Amino acid sequence: MLPVERRQRILDILNENEFLELKTLKDTLQISMETLRRDIQQLVNDDLITKEYGGIRIKRSTNGESVIEQRLDLNIDKKNTIALKAIAEISDGDCIFLDSGSTTLQIAKYLDKLHNLTxxxxxxxxxxxxxxQGHTIISIGGKVRQSEHSITSFDFLFNFDQLNIDKAFICCSGISLEKGITDYNLDEVETRRKILSISNKAYLTADSSKINKIVTVKICDITDLDVLITDNDIDLQTMPQLSENISIL
Known part of the structure; x- marks a missing residue:
């Protein structure tokens, strides 16, 4: 795993735990303490985390900046590549679902190029x-998840079955041929599963650092999705195996 990928993983894990002991993090990542300390120091230098006695904590700014905002500059070139590929898949008049995540936020920045979206x-x-941007926006009602500035929902809070979604753009934290598509938060996963079940076409938007990773909760199998939109740094050895199960852009 590259250093930038490890640091992203540390942020993802901290997103769910707020505070982590160094030993726990070392065991989870299966790296040496020396390597972990170097990664932590870089994240401290990047002003993303704070060191405390025995562990580390996500840094919160005075203006309430969220973890998702802190992640925006990580792999930003890759996310822009994914966003532009995703925009090319959307047509005027489409009804789309955009998941919570820094990659889908990049997609949203380009939606002003399109017309009459829902x-x-x-x-x-x-x-x-x-x-x-002149589009119709429908918010899923439910519980606000502060760290991601997202809303997690359940059937009794929102009637999903009345939605007719042409294209859903889903995020994740891990992609594995063996274990499928995974993420950290159960509430987010439940929402994604429901959206996938009512969408005509399902896109997974994930940069190449997520490939061959497995995290806490399974969203679905790779074959439950139609298209993987990723960046151009995907491992060429992985591409043939993935492309047997899903179309790749």
């Missing part, structure tokens, strides 16, 4: 980004 989302940053 945008269904559980991401507050996506809503705000698309607010003045």
């Amino acid at each position: 945008i269904i989302t559980n991401s507050i940053p996506v809503m705000l980004q698309a607010l003045n």
Whole structure:
């Protein structure tokens, strides 16, 4: 795993735990303490985490900046590549779902190039980004998840079955041929599963650092998705295996 991928993983894990002991993190990542300390120091230098006695904690800014905002500059070139590929898949008049995540937020920034969309989302940053683009925005009601500025929902809070989604753009934290598509938060996963079940076409938007990773909760199998939109740094040895199970852009 490359250093940038390890540091992203540390942020992802901290996103769910707020505070982690160094030993726990070392065991989870299966790396040496020396390597972990170097990664931690870089994240401290990047002003993303704080060191405390025995562990580390996600840094919160005074203006309430969220973890998703802290992640925006990580792999930004890859996310822009994915966003532009995703925009090419969307047509005027489409009803789309944009998941909560820093990659789908990049997609939202380009939606002003399109007309008359219906945008269904559980991401507050996506809503705000698309607010003045002239589209119809539908927010999934439910519980607000502060760290991601997202809304997680259940059937009794929102009647999903009334939605007719042409194209869903889903995020994840891990992609594995063996274990499928995975993420950390159960509430987010439940929402994604429901959205996938009612969408005509399902896109997974994930940069190449997520490939061959397995995290806490399974969203679905790779074969439950139609298209993987990723960046151009995907491992060529992985590509043939993935492409047997899913179309790749």
